[in-house]
Amino acid sequence: xxxxxxxxxxxxxxxxxxxxxxxxxxxxxxxxxxxxxxxxxxxxxxxxxxxxxxxxxxxxxxxxxxxxxxxxxxxxxxxxxxxxxxxxxxxxxxxxxxxxxxxxxxxxxxxxxxxxxxxxxxxxxxxxxxxxxxxxxxxxxxxxxxxxxxxxxxxxxxxxxxxxxxxxxxxxxxxxxxxxxxxxxxxxxxxxxxxxxxxxxxxxxxxxxxxxxxxxxxxxxxxxxxxxxxxxxxxxxxxxxxxxxxxxxxxxxxxxxxxxxxxxxxxxxxxxxxxxxxxxxxxxxxxxxxxxxxxxxxxxxxxxxxxxxxxxxxxxxxxxxxxxxxxxxxxxxxxxxxxxxxxxxxxxxxxxxxxxxxxxxxxxxxxxxxxxxxxxxxxxxxxxxxxxxxxxxxxxxxxxxxxxxxxxxxxxxxxxxxxxxxxxxxxxxxxxxxxxxxxxxxxxxxxxxxxxxxxxxxxxxxxxxxxxxxxxxxxxxxxxxxxxxxxxxxxxxxxxxxxxxxxxxxxxxxxxxxxxxxxxxxxxxxxxxxx
Amino acid sequence: xxxxxxxxxxxxxxxxxxxxxxxxxxxxxxxxxxxxxxxxxxxxxxxxxxxxxxxxxxxxxxxxxxxxxxxxxxxxxxxxxxxxxxxxxxxxxxxxxxxxxxxxxxxxxxxxxxxxxxxxxxxxxxxxxxxxxxxxxxxxxxxxxxxxxxxxxxxxxxxxxxxxxxxxxxxxxxxxxxxxxxxxxxxxxxxxxxxxxxxxxxxxxxxxxxxxxxxxxxxxxxxxxxxxxxxxxxxxxxxxxxxxxxxxxxxxxxxxxxxxxxxxxxxxxxxxxxxxxxxxxxxxxxxxxxxxxxxxxxxxxxxxxxxxxxxxxxxxxxxxxxxxxxxxxxxxxxxxxxxxxxxxxxxxxxxxxxxxxxxxxxxxxxxxxxxxxxxxxxxxxxxx
Numbered sequence: 001x002x003x004x005x006x007x008x009x010x011x012x013x014x015x016x017x018x019x020x021x022x023x024x025x026x027x028x029x030x031x032x033x034x035x036x037x038x039x040x041x042x043x044x045x046x047x048x049x050x051x052x053x054x055x056x057x058x059x060x061x062x063x064x065x066x067x068x069x070x071x072x073x074x075x076x077x078x079x080x081x082x083x084x085x086x087x088x089x090x091x092x093x094x095x096x097x098x099x100x101x102x103x104x105x106x107x108x109x110x111x112x113x114x115x116x117x118x119x120x121x122x123x124x125x126x127x128x129x130x131x132x133x134x135x136x137x138x139x140x141x142x143x144x145x146x147x148x149x150x151x152x153x154x155x156x157x158x159x160x161x162x163x164x165x166x167x168x169x170x171x172x173x174x175x176x177x178x179x180x181x182x183x184x185x186x187x188x189x190x191x192x193x194x195x196x197x198x199x200x201x202x203x204x205x206x207x208x209x210x211x212x213x214x215x216x217x218x219x220x221x222x223x224x225x226x227x228x229x230x231x232x233x234x235x236x237x238x239x240x241x242x243x244x245x246x247x248x249x250x251x252x253x254x255x256x257x258x259x260x261x262x263x264x265x266x267x268x269x270x271x272x273x274x275x276x277x278x279x280x281x282x283x284x285x286x287x288x289x290x291x292x293x294x295x296x297x298x299x300x301x302x303x304x305x306x307x308x309x310x311x312x313x314x315x316x317x318x319x320x321x322x323x324x325x326x327x328x329x330x331x332x333x334x335x336x337x338x339x340x341x342x343x344x345x346x347x348x349x350x351x352x353x354x355x356x357x358x359x360x361x362x363x364x365x366x367x368x369x370x371x372x373x374x375x376x377x378x379x380x381x382x383x384x385x386x387x388x389x390x391x392x393x394x395x396x397x398x399x400x401x402x403x404x405x406x407x408x409x410x411x412x413x414x415x416x417x418x419x420x421x422x423x424x425x426x427x428x429x430x431x432x433x434x435x436x437x438x439x440x441x442x443x444x445x446x447x448x449x450x451x452x453x454x455x456x457x458x459x460x461x462x463x464x465x466x467x468x469x470x471x472x473x474x475x476x477x478x479x480x481x482x483x484x485x486x487x488x489x490x491x492x493x494x495x496x497x498x499x500x501x502x503x504x505x506x507x508x509x510x511x512x513x514x515x516x517x518x519x520x521x522x523x524x525x526x527x528x529x530x531x
Numbered sequence: 532x533x534x535x536x537x538x539x540x541x542x543x544x545x546x547x548x549x550x551x552x553x554x555x556x557x558x559x560x561x562x563x564x565x566x567x568x569x570x571x572x573x574x575x576x577x578x579x580x581x582x583x584x585x586x587x588x589x590x591x592x593x594x595x596x597x598x599x600x601x602x603x604x605x606x607x608x609x610x611x612x613x614x615x616x617x618x619x620x621x622x623x624x625x626x627x628x629x630x631x632x633x634x635x636x637x638x639x640x641x642x643x644x645x646x647x648x649x650x651x652x653x654x655x656x657x658x659x660x661x662x663x664x665x666x667x668x669x670x671x672x673x674x675x676x677x678x679x680x681x682x683x684x685x686x687x688x689x690x691x692x693x694x695x696x697x698x699x700x701x702x703x704x705x706x707x708x709x710x711x712x713x714x715x716x717x718x719x720x721x722x723x724x725x726x727x728x729x730x731x732x733x734x735x736x737x738x739x740x741x742x743x744x745x746x747x748x749x750x751x752x753x754x755x756x757x758x759x760x761x762x763x764x765x766x767x768x769x770x771x772x773x774x775x776x777x778x779x780x781x782x783x784x785x786x787x788x789x790x791x792x793x794x795x796x797x798x799x800x801x802x803x804x805x806x807x808x809x810x811x812x813x814x815x816x817x818x819x820x821x822x823x824x825x826x827x828x829x830x831x832x833x834x835x836x837x838x839x840x841x842x843x844x845x846x847x848x849x850x851x852x853x854x855x856x857x858x859x860x861x862x863x864x865x866x867x868x869x870x871x872x873x874x875x876x877x878x879x880x881x882x883x884x885x886x887x888x889x890x891x892x893x894x895x896x897x898x899x900x901x902x903x904x905x906x907x908x909x910x911x912x913x914x915x
Contacts (some may be wrong), residue, residue, distance in 0.1 A: 265878035271668035
C-alpha cells in the first residue's frame with residue numbers, strides 16, 4: 001500500500017513539474033509547399049523564404065521588433081559620396097555552422113558563384129543589373145579585376161555599382177546575398193543542400209533533418225554570432241499543401257502556425273481570436289491587359305475594363321481576406337521623411353465600386369456603344385483556387401457592366417507564363433510582390449523592353465523618368481520622379497489593377513518576438529514561446 | 532374404365548409444333564427479366580428523373596448557371612435567423628460574418644452594409660433602416676445586437692426560399708448549377724458511350740473477324756494502350772486540347788474504347804466459326820455484310836452491357852478532371868468543378884460540397900444498377 005502511495009505521489013510530482021516547467025521552446029509551422037530548392041544563391045521560390053531567412057543571414061537584415069534595416073553579418077558600412085561604392089566591415093569572429101571562420105572571401109565567392117551560368121541563379125538580374133562588371137563577368141567577357149566586388153581583407157567587402165541606386169541596401173537583405181561556404185559547395189556540388197551535414201549555414205538556426213516531402217527540422221545554431229538572443233531550440237517546417245488540412249491540424253493543436261488557411265474561414269478565425277497575423281504586403285494583384293493587341297491597344301477600352309470592376313465587392317465577397325482597392329500599380333508602404341508614396345495620389349478616374357455608366361461611356365467612345373461589335377474577351381488565369389473565384393467574378397462584371405462576351409480559359413503556371421511572355425493573351429491574371437521595399441521594384445514592369453514588361457506598354461517619357469529615378473540619389477527627389485512616372489502610366493490604364501494584398505498567417509498567441517515582413521518572410525531569430 | 536397405357540395418342544397436326552410456353556421476343560424476354568429486378572428499375576427511374584431534371588429544370592428556375600450576386604454568397608438552404616427590430620424581418624449571420632436580412636418565409640432581401648469594424652471591442656456595426664445594428668463577435672457564436680446594444684435572441688430556423696439549395700461562394704444558385712452540371716454529366720455519358728461503342732465495336736469486330744496477322748497487330752495496339760492507365764492518357768490528351776466540353780469528349784473517346792474492342796473481338800471470334808456464318812458465306816454474302824449484319828447484332832448483348840458499364844466511369848472521369856481543374860472551363864457548372872469550388876470551404880459551408888457529391892453518387896449508382904440489371908437480363912444462362 002505504501003508503495004502504491006509513493007508511486008502515486010511520484011507520478012503527481014512528475015505531472016506537476018511538467019506543468020510548471022517553462023514551455024518547450026519548440027515551434028511547428030506549416031508551409032504550403034516544399035521549396036524547389038534550398039540553395040540561397042539559386043532559388044527565388046517564395047516557399048523557400050520562411051526557411052532561408054532563418055538559416056542564413058546576409059550583410060544587412062531586419063530588426064525583428066520594428067522591421068528597420070540593421071547590420072547583419074556586416075558590423076558597419078560606408079557609402080561613397082557619389083553613391084557608387086559600398087564598403088562593408090564584417091563582424092569579428094563570424095563562424096559557419098561547422099565552426100570554420102566566415103570571411104569576406106566567402107562573400108566574394110558567393111557573388112562569383114551567382115555570376116556563373118552553371119549556377120542558374122534565378123535572381124541573377126539583382127546582381128547583373130546593379131554591380132559593375134557583373135554582366136560582363138556572367139557573359140565570360142569580364143574579369144576578377146573588372147568585377148565590382150572586392151574583398152581586400154578578411155573583414156572588408158567592397159561593392160561597386162554601375163549607377164547610384166540608393167535602395168541597393170534593401171536589395172541586399174534578400175537571401176540571394178547570403179553567403180554560401182565554398183568548401184562544402186565544391187566538395188558536394190549540387191548535393192550540398194541535401195544533407196544536414198553538408199548544408200553549412202551562417203544564420204540563427206541550422207538544419208537537423210531534411211525529411212523529403214514531409215518536413216525540415218531546424219535547431220539553434222550555437223556558432224551564430226548572436227546565439228545568446230536566439231531562444232527557440234527547434235523549429236519544424238511541415239509541408240501541408242492543402243490549406244483546409246493545415247487549418248484542421250492547427251485547430252487540433254498539431255501545428256503552431258501556418259502560412260495558408262482557407263479564406264472562407266478568415267472571418268471566423270479572426271473573430272474567435274485564433275491567432276490570425278496580418279501584415280500589409282508590398283504586393284499588388286493586377287490583370288495584364290495586352291496593350292499590343294486590338295482592341296486593347298486603345299486606352300479607352302482599357303479604361304472601360306478598369307471602370308467596370310467593383311473592387312470592394314471583390315475584396316469583401318470573393319477573396320474575403322484583407323486587401324485595399326488598387327487604382328494603380330504601386331501600393332502603400334514606401335515612406336520617405338514620413339510621407340507615404342501614395343499620399344495625395346489621385347484615383348485616376350476610378351472608383352472603389354463599379355462605375356457602370358462611366359465604363360459604358362468609355363467603351364462607346366472607343367467605338368463600341370453598348371458593347372456592340374466588341375470581340376469576345378479572352379480572360380485567362382493559371383490554376384489556382386482564389387484566382388479562379390476572382391476570374392469568375394470579373395467575367396460576370398464585364399458581361400453585365402459592359403455587355404460584352406467573356407470566355408475564360410486556364411492553364412498550368414508553366415504553360416500559362418510562356419503564353420503571357422509570348423504576348424499570347426488578352427486579359428490575364430498576374431501580380432507582383434516587391435522584392436525589396438522600394439517602388440523601383442514595380443516601375444520596370446511597364447518600362448519598354450524590360451523582361452518583366454508583359455503587357456507591351458511603351459511610353460518613352462515614362463522610360464526616361466524611370467531611368468532618371470534609378471540614378472537619383474536624393475530619396476525625396478527620386479520619390480517625386482517616381483510618382484510622376486506612375487501617374488503618367490496610370491492615366492493610360494496599361495493594367496487592370498485590382499487590390500493591394502495583405503499577407504496573412506496563423507500563429508498562436510504564445511509565439512512572440514517574431515517579425516513578419518512585407519514579402520511574407522517570417523524572421524524567427526528572436527521568437528520565443530511565452531507561457 | 533381402364534386406360535390403356537399403350538393406346539395411340541391423338542394425332543393433331545396443328546399442335547405438333549406448338550411450344551409448351553408463351554413465346555416471347557428477345558427484347559420482351561430481356562425486359563421481362565430486367566423489370567423483375569428492383570435495383571435495375573430503381574436505377575432506370577433515377578436516370579429518367581435526372582434526365583428530366585437536367586433538360587427541363589433550367590426552364591423552371593429564375594436563375595442562370597453564371598448569374599452571380601456577390602452579396603448573397605455562401606447562404607445555406609436551411610439556417611437559423613434572429614428577429615430584426617422590424618416586424619417580420621430576420622437577420623442571418625453567415626459563416627463569413629456578413630449579415631443578411633430575410634423575411635419570415637426565408638426570402639433573402641439584402642446584405643446589410645458594414646459601417647465600422649471595431650476590433651478592440653469585437654464589434655461590427657451595420658446600417659439598418661437609418662439606425663445601426665451590431666454584430667458582437669467576442670462571443671462564440673457571434674451575437675446580433677439591436678441599436679441599443681441589447682442582444683437579439685428571439686428567432687427561428689428558416690428554409691431558404693430564394694435559393695432552395697443555397698448559394699455558392701459567388702452567390703450563384705446551387706440548384707440551377709446542379710441542373711447544368713447534371714446536364715454536362717449526362718451529355719458526356721451518352722456521347723462518350725456512343726462514340727466508344729462505334730469505335731470499339733468496329734475495331735474489335737474487324738480484328739476478330741479477320742483474325743490472323745491483322746488481329747495480332749490490332750490487339751497488340753490495344754494491349755499497348757491499356758498498359759498505361761487510361762486516366763493518365765485522358766489527362767495528357769486533355770492538357771493539350773482546348774478547355775471545354777468537346778475537349779473532354781475527345782479525350783475520353785480517344786482511349787476509352789479499348790475494353791469495348793476486347794469484348795467485341797472475343798464475341799466475334801467465337802461467332803464467326805458458327806454455321807450461320809458459313810451459310811452466309813456460301814451464298815456469297817460480302818465480308819462487310821457478314822460483320823455488320825450478322826456478327827455484330829449477335830454480339831449486341833455483351834456490347835450493351837459493356838457500354839452501360841462504361842458510362843459511370845466516363846461520368847466520373849469528367850467530374851474528376853473538372854475537380855482537378857482541367858475539365859470544363861468556368862463559369863460553366865460541372866459537378867466536378869462545383870465540388871472543387873466547395874472543397875476549400877468545407878468547414879465553413881459543407882452543404883456546397885455535399886450537394887454535388889450526392890448528385891455524382893446518384894448518377895453513378897443509377898447507371899451501375901441499370902448496367903447490372905441489363906447484364907443479368909441479357910445473360911441466357913440466367914434464363915428461368
